[in-house]
Amino acid sequence: MSNLTIPSFLCIHQGATGFPKGVMHSHNIQRTLVDAASRMGMTSRDVILMYLPLFHCFGLYEGPIMSVVSGARMVLMSSFDPATVLDLIETERATVLNGFDTHFFDITSHPNIHTTDKSSLRVALLAAGMASSESVAMRTQKDLCPTITAWGMTEVGVGATRSYLDSSVDDRCLASGHPLPGYEFKIIEPSTGEIQSFGDLGELCVRGYSLMQGYYKKEQETNEVIDQDGWLHTGDVAVMREDFRMRFLGRYKDMLKVGGENVDPMEVEAYILSHPAVNKAQIIGISDNRLSEVPCACIVLETGHSLELDELDQFCRGQMASFKIPRKLILMDDFPMTSSGKVQKFRLRELADEYLE
Known part of the structure; x- marks a missing residue:
């Protein structure tokens, strides 16, 4: 690929306004996946058990594209069912899981959780940060496998943060990871644009090579979220620590x-x-x-x-x-x-x- 900036795919996203938009991404998204794979320690020996829909960016990026860039084998389920997930963990010797709070709540609540051989599992990606996700994240550590946390959105691509495999339990269950290479972060006061100090709440803004190229045929809407300096204003409430660990706390918008x-x-x-x-x-x-x-x-x-x-x-x-x-x-x-x-x-x-x- 001689030009990584040409459009790669269009992801239809309902977004915070409630109206569907086509989010345009370039081939640069592959670079982010390589960095994410490195941080997760992905190799050709891994087995990704994927039950997320592939029309959802989370499933697409962490399933087939992650498999391509890392050489990992992917076991694809037609739909999510916790009993089947536990069965496939054992029979396929799955090493990597991905999901939202809901998936891990259902998996760890299933009666087979304590009788299934889960020894092959190496890591699960569970986006954390909000107080509502803490109990599920903690229970997943105890009853399933270690997790890493991340933050992302369709406009950012893949995920712009990810914790490390050796991060503390608090960092994996009560935060949203550290920025991946190539991303810049800042927290601002949305009404003034003033940059917040470490530890102060504000709106999360992101800049980097893997941001969307824009909303398809919606120049005005694109300009409303990406400013002249290239910063994407996410509408998310977040806080940044001095070691650049970010924590996502919720959304300013009503979606x-x-x-x-x-x-x-x-x-x-x-x-x-x-x-x-x-x-x-x-x-x-x-x-x-x-x-x-x-x-x-x-x-x-x-x-x-x-x-x-x-x-x-x-x-x-x-x-x-x-x-x-x-x-x-x-x-x-x-x-x-x-x-x-x-x-x-x-x-x-x-x-x-x-x-x-």
Whole structure:
């Protein structure tokens, strides 16, 4: 390949705005995979057990492309099933796993976890950092195998951070890794652009050769997230330590991430508003031990109407993906609003937490 900057592939990504975008990446992405493979100690003796969908960048990068750059063998599953995962770990002598909190929660919760021969497992990649992922990460260390942590997003490519194999348990379970070669990081105050000091929260910005080339045929949207100096403004809340260990803490934007899948609140709200009993609807995320967060419907009813969670579930089922259906229902007299007439989602989340305690 004489020119690594020419377009390599287009990844369709729903993104934080809720509208699908085509994310363009160049062949430079291979360089990042080589660096990631090196940090993980990948060799041709490894066996990657892959159950993530290959249309998802996580599955594509850490499965077939990682296999190509490292020479590792890949065992590809048609879908995720924890019992089958445990069976294949033993029969295929798998050495490497990848997944979100949900996958490792299900694997370590399965009754066969303590009877399966897991001695072949060398490492699992489990993105950590948020408080909701700590218990799963710790349990995975104890009952399955050592993990490493990482952070990435479709626009960044592969993952821009990764911890080391000899990182401490705290670094692997309570953080999001160190930058890979070729990436620059900074944490800023989003309202001013001022660079934050080590240990202070702010918006994570990333720059490097493996960033996306842009959103396909969406120049304006590209310019909104990549500034003139080449920094990608991620919309993620993060903190950086003096040794450049980064910790991802959540998102500034309202997009929910349920078991690793993006959920657009506006899509769910729009459908719920078609229910005859619903006057107003807002979808927020609430913490969940297995899926990290799940949708919660905050609803203002039409006068004289009632609504139960089971009824709402039946109304949504078959009309949207199951992970988008609200798991909790809170009925309210009205929503907290700003002076300009916008719903104060942060206050809505506070009220929901109080209600669900």
